[in-house]
Amino acid sequence: MSKSVETAVLAANRAFYAAFRRRDIKAMAALWSVQGPIACIHPGWPPLTDRDHVMQAWREILRNPDSPDIQIRGDEALLLGPTVAMVVLVEIIGGQGLAATNVLVLEEGEWRLCHHQASPMAAPFERVEAGPESEDEPPRGRLH
Amino acid sequence: MSKSVETAVLAANRAFYAAFRRRDIKAMAALWSVQGPIACIHPGWPPLTDRDHVMQAWREILRNPDSPDIQIRGDEALLLGPTVAMVVLVEIIGGQGLAATNVLVLEEGEWRLCHHQASPMAAPFERVEAGPESEDEPPRGRLH
Numbered sequence: 001m002s003k004s005v006e007t008a009v010l011a012a013n014r015a016f017y018a019a020f021r022r023r024d025i026k027a028m029a030a031l032w033s034v035q036g037p038i039a040c041i042h043p044g045w046p047p048l049t050d051r052d053h054v055m056q057a058w059r060e061i062l063r064n065p066d067s068p069d070i071q072i073r074g075d076e077a078l079l080l081g082p083t084v085a086m087v088v089l090v091e092i093i094g095g096q097g098l099a100a101t102n103v104l105v106l107e108e109g110e111w112r113l114c115h116h117q118a119s120p121m122a123a124p125f126e127r128v129e130a131g132p133e134s135e136d137e138p139p140r141g142r143l144h
Numbered sequence: 145m146s147k148s149v150e151t152a153v154l155a156a157n158r159a160f161y162a163a164f165r166r167r168d169i170k171a172m173a174a175l176w177s178v179q180g181p182i183a184c185i186h187p188g189w190p191p192l193t194d195r196d197h198v199m200q201a202w203r204e205i206l207r208n209p210d211s212p213d214i215q216i217r218g219d220e221a222l223l224l225g226p227t228v229a230m231v232v233l234v235e236i237i238g239g240q241g242l243a244a245t246n247v248l249v250l251e252e253g254e255w256r257l258c259h260h261q262a263s264p265m266a267a268p269f270e271r272v273e274a275g276p277e278s279e280d281e282p283p284r285g286r287l288h
Binding site for chain 1: 180181182183185187188189190191193218220222223224225226227228230232233234241243244245247249258259261262263264265266267
């Protein structure tokens with residue numbers, strides 16, 4: 001993966017978490033692919049592949065005033081094809097580490113989400129907390 | 145997605161579960177991409193992106209004589225690019241439903257795994273058990 005592609009993929013992935021953190025449903029909706037299929041698997045949820053269901057779930061999650069803050073660690077970009085990439089990372093939500101995958105497609109010159117899945121990690125928070133906050137760091141994606 | 149591509153993607157996905165079920169580490173290893181990056185997130189585990197770590201984890205899981213049988217339900221194929229597809233589905237392991245994603249790349253004419261993630265569903269087993277067993281059904285992938 002070229003450095004510029006890696007940077008663009010990781011930036012799109014961080015924009016996703018920025019929208020999540022700001023509870024900005026409009027920004028969140030704009031970050032998802034509109035031309036291809038999408039899917040989403042929230043922690044504990046069944047898979048969602050219907051676009052309306054995916055967006056309705058985001059509305060419910062972002063409107064919930066009790067949902068805790070989200071931070072990310074160790075975001076790593078992997079290029080799967082000329083127009084498809086995935087980012088694997090650890091999310092920190094309310095002291096719980098979640099292993100997460102975001103798959104992105106290049107659409108109209110922008111990397112857009114086509115899949116998100118997050119699942120709780122069994123490891124204690126200390127292990128995932130040890131790394132630096134991704135937002136303050138240069139991309140640490142793996143080059144392929 | 146053309147019917148032939150959908151059939152090939154779902155067949156590769158089922159071969160992955162057949163290798164899982166047979167605890168066949170050689171078949172499992174042969175199903176993964178060798179030319180591009182791979183990643184794997186087992187339930188409760190942190191993300192693995194190093195090829196040796198991914199394969200070592202599979203060896204440990206498949207060698208464990210206590211690991212229960214695995215069945216799948218509702219496998220749905222989504223084409224993300226000419227050479228990249230994902231399958232979302234529900235796994236049934238020891239009475240527990242897990243929402244799972246497999247991402248596959250077309251490599252040397254074969255659809256090969258480049259990512260697997262499974263996360264426990266909160267819904268009771270009855271909900272995911274209601275559907276027919278995927279192996280006995282024609283592919284029910286969504287056409288795009």
